[in-house]
Amino acid sequence: MIIRTDASTNIGSGHVMRCLTIAKNLEKQNVDVIFWMKDLPGHLINYVQQEGFETINRAEKAELYLIDHYNIDEEWEKDHRQYTDKIVVIDDLANRPHDCDLILDQNFLPNFESRYDELVPKHCIRLLGPKYLIMRDEFIEARLKEKERNNHIERILVFMGGSDPTDETIKILKALSQFGNSFEHIDVVVGNGNINKEEIKRICDRQGYDYHCQIDYMAKLMQKADFSIGAGGSTTWERCYVGLPSSSTIVAENQALTTKYAHELGAVLDLGWHEKVTVETYVDLLLKLKNREVEVNQIGRIGLSLTENTFPNPWIDEVMELLT
Structure with a gap:
């Protein structure tokens, strides 16, 4: 099986990180997984290799191709x-047609069940919505050991994505500097x-x-935290999955719809587009955390309810069916 994905300073690390989750789960099912990645600025090829996977830079024959890439569509x-005989596509955008046998989009939107109706072949298996979240083992374990949260916001987790192309982390650090020792502990994560x-x-x-830089223990930090200042994207659902209240700044087009809808549902505080989010925006957020602690913790409870599954990673069985 070949996974076609990329990471870079512009693309970010999210595609590769969730593909690593997929790869490790399939490896447990005795599937040989190879990553096809380009050598872009900020690539994670070395990291993928350190995680135990072979990488290539061109097409090769494989029983199944799994594609997680916004620049790949039906023509490719x-x-x-x-x-390959089978193609699986991981998508979030529903903005282009695909020639695939299975599509997986884990996002929760008002029309999540129908938005690929005109974009994939009739025979395509559709795994859509938060039931099909791609979750690392550490998050599954963290959910089983769900933290009993009180109404005190003392530990803050900052993670604005692997590459943080809009420099949100620097803005947040400037905002936090105005609060002295108001918060007991601050964890800052970068890629x-x-x-x-x-x-x-x-x-x-x-x-x-x-x-913390390029870590594999994010779930542990989320368990310890009382609130997370984050970006939109797949980490929004990771925070929801462990019941961690959070804010989201929209730093890319693909994050806009899901962030706004999660906000409408009460599962996240939407701070808006990064161009309009300033140091003062983050200062205002931090002030509100001290005054609205009960309301903030309700965000975590809503996140838990939205991500309830009958069992973790049900997409594994569906992918394995294609390989048999």
Whole structure:
């Protein structure tokens, strides 16, 4: 099986990270997984290799191709049918047609069940909505050990995505500097693709915050936290899955609809588009956390209810069916 995906300073790390989750789950089912990735600025090829997977840079024959890439559509997929019998697509946008045998979109939107009706073939299996969340084992374990949250916001987790192309982390650190010791503990997480990671580390060291880079223990940090300041995207659902109240700043077009809808449902605080989110926006948010603690914790409870599953990662069986 070949996974076609990429990471870069512009693309971010989310596609690769969720594909690693898929790969590790399928590896447990004795599936050999290879990653096809381009050598882009901020790529995660070395990280994928460190996680135990072979990487390639061109098409090869495989029983199944899994594609997680916004720049790939029906034309590319039809062209690559010569290399594979089955194609699985991971998507969030529903903005282009696909020639695939299975499509997985884990996002919760008002029309999530029908938005691919005209975009995939009739025979295509559709795994749509939060029932099909792609969750790492650490998050599944964290949900089983669900934290009993009180109404005190003392520990803050900051994670604005692996590359944070709009420099939200720096804005947040400037906002936090105005609060002195108002919060008991601050965890700041960045990815290897963040071009400002060294500056962020220096600020964290100076202000006494815990700095983490390209980690594999995010769920543990989420368990400990009382609130997370984050970006939209797949980490929104990870925060919901462990019942962590959070805010989301929209830093990419693909995050807009899901962030706004999650806000309408009460599962996240939507701060809006990054261009309009300033240091003062984050200062206002931090002030509200101290005055609206009961309301904030209700956000976490709504997140838990939206991500209820009969069992974790039900998409595994569906993908395995294609391989038999």
